[in-house]
Amino acid sequence: MIEVKNIYKSFDDNDVLKDVSSVFEAGKTNLIIGQSGSGKTVLLKTIVGLHEVDRGEVIYDSRSFTKMHGKERKDLRKEMGMLFQGSALFDSKTVEENVRFPLDMFSDMNMSDRIDRANFCLERVHLENANHLYPAEISGGMQKRVAIARAIALNPKYLFCDEPNSGLDPRTSIVIDELIQEITKEYNMTTIVNTHDMNSVMGIGEKVVFIANGEKCWEGTNAEILKSDNERLNDFIFASKFLKQLRAGS
Numbered sequence: 001m002i003e004v005k006n007i008y009k010s011f012d013d014n015d016v017l018k019d020v021s022s023v024f025e026a027g028k029t030n031l032i033i034g035q036s037g038s039g040k041t042v043l044l045k046t047i048v049g050l051h052e053v054d055r056g057e058v059i060y061d062s063r064s065f066t067k068m069h070g071k072e073r074k075d076l077r078k079e080m081g082m083l084f085q086g087s088a089l090f091d092s093k094t095v096e097e098n099v100r101f102p103l104d105m106f107s108d109m110n111m112s113d114r115i116d117r118a119n120f121c122l123e124r125v126h127l128e129n130a131n132h133l134y135p136a137e138i139s140g141g142m143q144k145r146v147a148i149a150r151a152i153a154l155n156p157k158y159l160f161c162d163e164p165n166s167g168l169d170p171r172t173s174i175v176i177d178e179l180i181q182e183i184t185k186e187y188n189m190t191t192i193v194n195t196h197d198m199n200s201v202m203g204i205g206e207k208v209v210f211i212a213n214g215e216k217c218w219e220g221t222n223a224e225i226l227k228s229d230n231e232r233l234n235d236f237i238f239a240s241k242f243l244k245q246l247r248a249g250s
């Protein structure tokens, strides 16, 4: 479980996060949604420690990340897996080498165990025969699966995904979303996903936190979204004609 408590973050005179609090439970796909520029990425980066909070606290299973320094933080970071926008694979490394990378860097496993673990993770994302291919030789959806395999290589307790569906077609997006949800449940991870993909929200939004202008405006489940009378949320969600129709029929 990850808890953010009354977080504030500014850049110069731009107050990006204002008093944001929420709890993200283990075994659930927790989504952060909001318009472009609303502060989703800054929130995610603040949670993983790429930005320091100005005020407030980030707590990982009763451990205050905000109050940690040095080695303690480094150790906690080893429990985090990250899936960045655009997959962020190393072009000059093969699929297997990409997945092995965190193991090479942060584990004390021998080479044979690292290769076994990389293969296990690749099988888990249904990518059995791509080990020796390079990222440029596989599709965008396969690249995402490699990135997921790499993110789970160190068996993280916490998984962070920034726009995991960017650049993917709707069908492949669903496959990736379902994979993220499956592994979240299988390993009881606390997963936080930044997205503005409404298909993801409706598909895997077990908890949805809506950020507008740096403030938490609403939170609930995907089922509750359709019934919400929060005006700002509705303006955001039902900007899509398809969802307006869905709501009318619900």
Ligand SMILES: Nc1ncnc2c1ncn2[C@@H]1O[C@H](COP(=O)(O)OP(=O)(O)OP(=O)(O)O)[C@@H](O)[C@H]1O
Pocket (backbone or CB within 6 Å): 011, 014, 016, 034, 035, 036, 037, 038, 039, 040, 041, 042, 043, 196
């Ligand atoms: N490192 C930074 N330095 C200064 N300002 C920043 C920095 N990172 C983000 N911001 C500002 O914070 C605000 C929120 O940006 P953020 O990237 O969190 O939005 P977002 O909701 O993730 O948008 P998108 O969906 O387009 O990725 C923007 O005004 C942005 O300019």
